[in-house]
Amino acid sequence: MSVLLFNPRSNLYKPRIPNSILQVAASIDGIYEWIIVDGNLEVDPAQKIEQLIAEKNIKYCGFTVMPGPQLKQAIPISIDLKKKFPRLKMIWGGYFATNQHKTVLQSGVIDFVIDGMGDKAFPALINHLENGTDLNDVPNLIYLKNGEIIKNRKDGIYDLDTLQPLPYTKLNDLYPMKKYLGKTYLGTKTIAYHSSFGCPFTCGFCAVVPIYNARWKGKSAQLVYDDIMLLCKNYGGNAIEFHDNNFFVSEKRTVEFAQLIKNENMVWWGEGRIDTIDKYSDESLTIIREAGCKMIFFGAETGNDEVLKMMDKGGTQTGAQIKKFAARMKAFDIVPEYSFVLGAPAPTEKQVWKQIYEDIEFIKTVKQINPDVEIIIYVYSPVPSEGSEMFEKVKASGFKFPATLEEWISPQWENFDLRKNPLTPWLTADMVDYIRNFETVLNGYYPTVSDYKLKNWQRSALKLTSNIRYNKKLYSKPYEIKALQKLFKYRQPEKEGF
Numbered sequence: 001m002s003v004l005l006f007n008p009r010s011n012l013y014k015p016r017i018p019n020s021i022l023q024v025a026a027s028i029d030g031i032y033e034w035i036i037v038d039g040n041l042e043v044d045p046a047q048k049i050e051q052l053i054a055e056k057n058i059k060y061c062g063f064t065v066m067p068g069p070q071l072k073q074a075i076p077i078s079i080d081l082k083k084k085f086p087r088l089k090m091i092w093g094g095y096f097a098t099n100q101h102k103t104v105l106q107s108g109v110i111d112f113v114i115d116g117m118g119d120k121a122f123p124a125l126i127n128h129l130e131n132g133t134d135l136n137d138v139p140n141l142i143y144l145k146n147g148e149i150i151k152n153r154k155d156g157i158y159d160l161d162t163l164q165p166l167p168y169t170k171l172n173d174l175y176p177m178k179k180y181l182g183k184t185y186l187g188t189k190t191i192a193y194h195s196s197f198g199c200p201f202t203c204g205f206c207a208v209v210p211i212y213n214a215r216w217k218g219k220s221a222q223l224v225y226d227d228i229m230l231l232c233k234n235y236g237g238n239a240i241e242f243h244d245n246n247f248f249v250s251e252k253r254t255v256e257f258a259q260l261i262k263n264e265n266m267v268w269w270g271e272g273r274i275d276t277i278d279k280y281s282d283e284s285l286t287i288i289r290e291a292g293c294k295m296i297f298f299g300a301e302t303g304n305d306e307v308l309k310m311m312d313k314g315g316t317q318t319g320a321q322i323k324k325f326a327a328r329m330k331a332f333d334i335v336p337e338y339s340f341v342l343g344a345p346a347p348t349e350k351q352v353w354k355q356i357y358e359d360i361e362f363i364k365t366v367k368q369i370n371p372d373v374e375i376i377i378y379v380y381s382p383v384p385s386e387g388s389e390m391f392e393k394v395k396a397s398g399f400k401f402p403a404t405l406e407e408w409i410s411p412q413w414e415n416f417d418l419r420k421n422p423l424t425p426w427l428t429a430d431m432v433d434y435i436r437n438f439e440t441v442l443n444g445y446y447p448t449v450s451d452y453k454l455k456n457w458q459r460s461a462l463k464l465t466s467n468i469r470y471n472k473k474l475y476s477k478p479y480e481i482k483a484l485q486k487l488f489k490y491r492q493p494e495k496e497g498f
């Protein structure tokens with residue numbers, strides 16, 4: 001009996017180590033036979049999966065599913081497989097599967113959803129299906145019984161140092177690891193590594209919260225270092241993208257890791273919070289920069305303290321702190337990548353516009369303080385964080401998620417997932433256009449440093465073309481900037497990462 005694990009296509013160009021599915025494979029490695037199909041590296045994954053089902057005794061298919069483009073393969077392939085092989089058990093995990101489990105299970109196509117970490121749940125579920133052990137003993141499991149949603153006990157985050165190591169060697173036999181260590185802004189061979197789960201905060205717009213409930217646990221610095229050195233030794237590597245939701249929660253762990261990696265000539269990047277890292281000492285920031293930390297992604301969200309409160313951003317983050325911190329980072333030569341979420345709900349249309357105008361002015365002030373701050377703009381797309389002030393407002397506005405899997409792959413919902421067109425009742429098309437047009441002008445006036453293919457003359461041409469628009473607030477219809485961006489194949493990091 002074999003288990004097939006599928007990573008639906010998420011990237012057009014740059015495949016990353018498929019950590020989600022690889023960690024699930026680790027959980028059954030040595031117990032059951034498994035094979036991975038990586039949609040990022042297959043021309044026709046549906047055909048490959050069917051061929052494998054025909055050749056091997058595959059009884060279980062596990063898909064990892066995050067919102068956005070992965071749905072384009074995950075949904076039709078699952079529907080088709082269930083039609084052709086009705087006895088095949090379909091198991092979905094990942095952020096989309098968990099947060100939209102009702103729709104997923106009610107489709108009649110997916111048999112089980114794993115809610116959060118799959119490391120204990122997956123082997124226990126297969127054991128149940130193979131050997132008839134008690135289904136109630138499978139943690140983090142959601143399924144349908146007589147039309148009713150059943151949720152088994154939810155485990156906390158496991159001690160990551162005790163989990164099975166990722167089976168890189170077996171992955172390498174299926175897909176050469178060198179294909180995953182691509183060129184990015186950080187280096188020529190970039191390793192994607194995930195060193196912690198969850199996050200201690202409860203931001204009302206964040207998909208991590210309903211799954212990990214303000215819990216966070218990290219692998220020890222030593223183990224992270226050892227894993228990375230092993231990858232470098234076996235496959236090469238000169239840069240690391242940390243894919244943690246919040247890599248920098250523990251200053252102690254970050255500094256320990258920095259001390260270990262500092263002589264290895266690695267460049268690295270991760271995601272953190274402004275208020276957390278603002279508490280780091282100057283000495284810690286100096287050490288992490290010397291150890292190769294070149295850029296950090298921060299959820300700045302908005303400069304508006306009221307909205308930060310409604311978002312339940314938590315901690316001590318304020319508009320004033322966001323600006324102060326941008327200035328502080330200059331001294332350490334670490335590029336802060338600030339992500340903003342524009343278009344939060346407000347009681348009146350006038351107020352929604354006011355928030356948008358103020359956020360745009362705030363972003364421009366941040367750029368004035370430290371022009372090296374990279375700006376990422378998202379339009380607020382709700383996640384079902386039941387009970388949060390923000391989601392209550394969203395529901396009150398009449399917003400509803402799609403009720404079927406088919407609807408999720410309609411073009412407008414795909415854009416929703418990419419946080420480009422949020423379909424929220426309080427945002428008019430004019431508002432979304434205004435935000436997008438400002439983003440185009442901003443990216444013209446300050447092209448991202450992470451697009452390493454962009455030549456200096458192209459940067460200058462973009463800046464010159466955008467100068468009047470940026471400074472005179474003439475954001476409407478920036479066709480000439482868009483044309484240049486298209487011509488130069490300008491690459492925005494929020495779409496596919498670096």
Ligand code: B12
Nearest residue numbers: 010019020062063064068093094095117118194207245497
């Ligand atoms: C790497 C990554 C990407 C990569 C692609 C990854 C790939 N598969 O090839 C790129 C950069 C392309 C990407 C893009 C996007 N991403 Co993304 N991405 C991530 C990131 C940083 C890491 C995922 C990962 O490898 N995790 C490591 C593994 C080990 O953890 P895990 O996935 O949670 O897996 C465990 C469990 O969930 C479970 N599990 C997961 N899958 C399965 C499957 C089975 C069968 C089982 C049993 C269990 C199981 O078991 C695993 C082990 O315990 C996550 C954040 C995060 N830290 O997870 C965001 C994240 C998943 N992405 C997110 C989003 C929104 C996107 C985008 C859609 C939007 C955007 N503009 O950023 C885009 C576009 C999507 C696209 N192009 O497909 C959100 C999802 C939020 C939500 N609303 O649900 C996240 C959570 C980031 C965030 N905090 O907002 N992403």
Ligand code: SF4
Nearest residue numbers: 199201202203206245
């Ligand atoms: S700090 Fe970041 S990862 Fe944590 S809850 Fe807030 S948005 Fe989510």
